[in-house]
Amino acid sequence: MVEPFSDKTQISAEKCLELDTNENELPLRNDSGSSLSEKLESSSDEAIKTGEKDSVEFAEGGRGWLVVFGCFFISFSTFGMINAYGVFQSYYETVLFTDVQSFKLSVIGSCQPTIMYSFVPFVTPLIHACGVRNTLALGASLMVIGLFGLSTTQAGELWKCYLFQAIMFSLGGSFYYPPIFFSMIEWFKEKRATAIGIASCGVGLGGAVWPLIFKHMLPKVGFHWTVRCIAFIYIPLTLCGVVFIPQRLPERYTHKPDNVSNSTFSLEKVKKLPQTYKAIVKNWFVVGRSKSLLVLLIVNFLGMIGSYPAIFYLDLFATTIGPNNRITPYITMMYSFMGAPGRIIPAMVADKFGRINVLTVCVLLSGALILAMWIPAIKTENMGLFAGFCVVFGFFICPLFSLFPACMGQMFGIKGSEDRLFLFFVTSGPGPLIGTLIAGSFIPTNQQVDKDVIMDSFIKLNIFTAVILIASGLFLLGLRLKISRKLTDFI
Secondary structure (H helix, E strand, O other), X not given: OEEEOOOOOEEEHHHHHHHHHOOOOOOOEOOOOOEHHHHHHHHHHHHHXXXXXXXXXOOOOOOHHHHHHHHHHHHHHOHHHHOOHHHHHHHHHHHHOOOOOHHHHHHHHHHHHHHHHHHHHHHHHHHHHHOHHHHHHHHHHHHHHHHHHHOOOOOOOHHHHHHHHXXXXXXXXXXXXXXXXXXXXXXXXOOHXXXXXXXXXXXHHHHHHHHHHHXXXXXXXXXXXXXXXXXXXXXXXXXXXXXXXXXXXXXXXXXOOOOOOOXXXXXXXXXXXXXXXXXXXXXXXXXXXXXXXXXXXXXXXXXXXXXXXXXXXXXXHHHHHOOOOOOHHHHHHHHHHOHHHHHHHHHHHHHHHOHHHHHHHHHHHHHHHHHHHHHHHHHHOOHHHHHHHHHHHHHHHOHHHHOHHHHHHHHHOOOOHHHHHXXXXXXXXXXXXXXXXXXXXXXXXXOOOOHHHHHHHHHHHHHHHHHHHHHHHHHHHHHHHHHOOOOOOOO
């Protein structure tokens, strides 16, 4: 595919990346003798500073808002449930699997985002080949089956949690989740961060609603019927995504050969899937030559390692210091509820003042808040301070999960967007698993040691997560300053 550079000259996207990243290669020159690589670089930097890389027109809404509505339900039922895993972990550690080490139980929760992120690059070609509605229906079915399977778990049957909750539910989510990023960047440009933020706020609301349902139903009907009722709720809930996502994008707004929004079943594309996957891997090496993209991927990788341990262990910490405190059942809900404004408000600010600017501030603050609020709450066992931390942390950590696609769209445009997002998901995958395995190894089981040792283990967990998040923010700050040292620039 070629992209126009000027009235007289065209240059391939792959060559653009080579020119941008290979400083030793002789630059191509146009008819006037000036360096195309220099013009590409300067125009790219100027695009970042003044607005968007894309100069073409986008729909900016219309039926795109129905896509946002459908994506809201997707985020509510996928990462909304994943963010609620803390209440499952607490129940597993204190009731169902009391003799199992903490890190083995945390693997169940961390496998969910790891599997979902890792499989998205391989699911998206299926969407182009089989149609977005068919793929969504498959994902919704797998998630519902996984929840019904989890509802049969008895004490001593940890394998069922791994099979149904960690694997089957997550595989379903990987089929169900991609439109949140790939559909909305086709419908929005100026309001792209806002649209993604609105859709992603379902994660926060889901993370608040599912723990509330779980905590209130558990003592009344038990674990089996609690999970079973949640599975029944998932049936109409996931149908909303299947119904609302497929909105046909008008032809004048289709700026790339394959659009998620317009995808339908094609036997020819199904037969070409092996070649498609080979092309995807090949394109990773092409887009991966961009140094700016590599920095963003490092930031994302570190952010995933540092964030998920903090999220998963909020409920267990509250249960440890205040098992009978009336605030304890609502800790996960308080954190997750702030995910709604935490995804919308920063996104709206980012559309006005720059996506990287806002993301940098939020990531650095997230790491600093752990040191400034959670560690003092550990030392004083102050539930009020910890509850305040959950609220503030829930707000500032959320842009880490919602602003990256908008940042990449701003910096690089829609051309090659799927390949860059594929790399984004691939680097996201290992982070949650690595982070929770390391952090979970600090936490002993309650039956093995006294409370003071457990408090010390939470301090170790906090230092680990805070340092990783701050390092992630510093990488992002370095990228922002490399692009421009002027704080007023839209970056």
